[in-house]
Amino acid sequence: MAEIAAKVLVLGGGPGGYVAAIRAGHHGLGTVLVEDTKVGGTCLNVGCIPSKALIHAADEYALAVARAAGSPFGLSTGAPALDFARTVAWKDGLVARLNSGVASLLKKNGVKILRGRGTLLDGKTCRVDTDVGADTVRAEHVVIATGSRAAELPGLPFGGAVISSTEALSLPEVPRRLAVVGAGYIGAELGLAFAKMGAAVTIVEAADRILPSYDADLVRPVRRGLDAHGVAVMLDARAAGLDGGALLVDAPDGRRRVPADRVLVAVGRRPKTAGWGLERLDLDMEGPFIRVDERCATSMRGVWAVGDVTGEPMLAHRAMAQGETVADVIAGRRRAFDRRVIPSVVFTDPEVVSAGLSPAEAAAAGHEVKVGLFPFAANGRAMTLEGEDGFVRIAARADNHVVLGIQAVGRGVAEMAAAFGLAIEMGARLEDVAGTVHAHPTLGEAFQEASLRALGEALHI
Known part of the structure; x- marks a missing residue:
């Protein structure tokens, strides 16, 4: 047994x-x-990166299928084919x-793995505990970054x-045939991707x-996108278990059977708080999460926590x-994590992005707000991309016009x-x-126009 300081x-x-x-x-x-396992965690290895690779492949295939029947601008192609094994291999290569790049960066910066x-x-x-024995590491500072795992449903254990x-x-x-339980961003993204690749997809959402x-x-254009690709959506419905080759669903009109070769359970994630010694530490908790302050410090001196184990949003x-904040604080810098602006993105078709407060959230926080919305139907670049469905929306304080939140739904x-x-x-x-000059023609012009509209000075609507 080696001891490492x-x-x-x-x-x-x-x-x-x-x-x-x-x-x-x-x-x-x-x-x-x-x-x-591998450095990079869920995001790089089995989450953000591989899912976006699969979504891109699905988008390209669906576009090729659509172009086989022609397009408004004169393009037509032959019937495409998808070699899914090659798709997965390409994704794994990325x-x-x-993964290798992250390992190299760690080595370059003197980190011992x-x-x-x-x-x-x-x-x-x-x-x-390694493959060749056990080592003991003693450190002045411990950063807990154990992440999260996919949540199971009692009646639908993984396997x-x-x-x-x-x-x-x-x-x-x-x-x-694919049944997706949960219509959050993971379920909506993957359900749509598999539908574009030819699966008959049903999404079940409580x-x-x-x-x-x-x-x-923001949701309406996404629902239209799901409908356009043949995704069946069951709302106010709960998965009740399996019955042979079907998912049992308790819907408003009674119990139904949804035929499915695979059932993707996408009902959120749970922090990994078991199996690594949390019970030996005297840490304050917030429900299942480790409580941290604005420096990501826990209730124990010298113990820090970052990422999914500290709560929502798990991004x-x-x-x-x-992670940057913790390292800077340990190094003696004055630093705090600002949780007010954590953008979230849904990679559906169309995409959704949100930063800050929605108009309703701003009003609920006690702000009187001014709201400006500019549709992509009035944006030249969106038209050239056949992406007119969607908009950019901005919310600001009515008294001083400070921006509180911005949302958009649309292609790209x-x-x-x-x-x-x-x-x-x-x-x-x-x-x-x-007052910021936005390049023309770009989707970003809708951001400027939404602000102008909130001021009552819209130019192109």
Whole structure:
């Protein structure tokens, strides 16, 4: 058994953990990262990156199928074919390249990677069981970044035909019939992707609309997109179990059988708080999550936590921002994690992006708001992309016009998330956005026009 001394020990190599380790390396802090699988965590290996690769492949295939019948601008093609095994291999190749890149960055910044299962013995000590034995790491600072796992349903445990998003991304073939339980962003994204690749998809959602965490105006274009690709949606419905080759669903009109070769359960994620020694630490909790302050410090001195284990929203960029914060604080810098502006994106067709508060959330927080909405039907670039369905919406304080939130739904709007977040982060006012010259023709012009409309000065509507 080897004993290793470190300034910083990071338990978990996902986005929050590896970014904390790299940043600590930037500061010259002796850092050890413990990870029992591959660095990159859920996002890089079985989440964000592979799912977006699969979504892109599905988009390309669906477009080729549509073009076989011709297009408004004169393009027609032959009937396409999809080699799904090659699609999965291409996706796996991208993941492997990025995984190798993260490992190289850690090495470049002097981070020692211990590949094995880590168990905290106390707030300073971790036992790591590797393939060649056990090591003990003693550190001044411990960063908990253990991530999350897909949530199971009592009547639908994972196994056999019942899969999580992890298995969905590595299926040997496109299922003929796919039932998706949960219409949050994971269920909506993957359900639509498999529908585009030829599966007969039914989405079952307990709420009264898909994407229940987003407001109805943003959801409507997405629902139209699902309908256009033949996705059946059952709302106010609950999965009750399996019956042979069918999913049993309790719907408003009674129990129904939904034939399914695979059942994708996408009802959220749960923090990984078991199996690594949490019970040995005296940490304050918030429900199932570890409570942290604005510096990502826990209730124990020298113990920090980042990422999914600290609560919602469970997004990789939130974890990364927290990882940077922790490393900077440990290095002696004045730093705090600002949770007000964490953009969220749904990669459906059309896409959804949200930063800050929705108009309803702003009003509920006690603000009198001015709202401006500009439809892509009046945006020249959207027309050239055949993406007129959607809009950009901005909400600002009525008294001083400080921007509180920005949302958009439309083709390609995910790439506008940075501009939306930057405007809120820098305390922009409606006049700042409206006065910024936006290139023409671009989708971003709708951002400017929404601000002009909130000011009562819209030009193109």
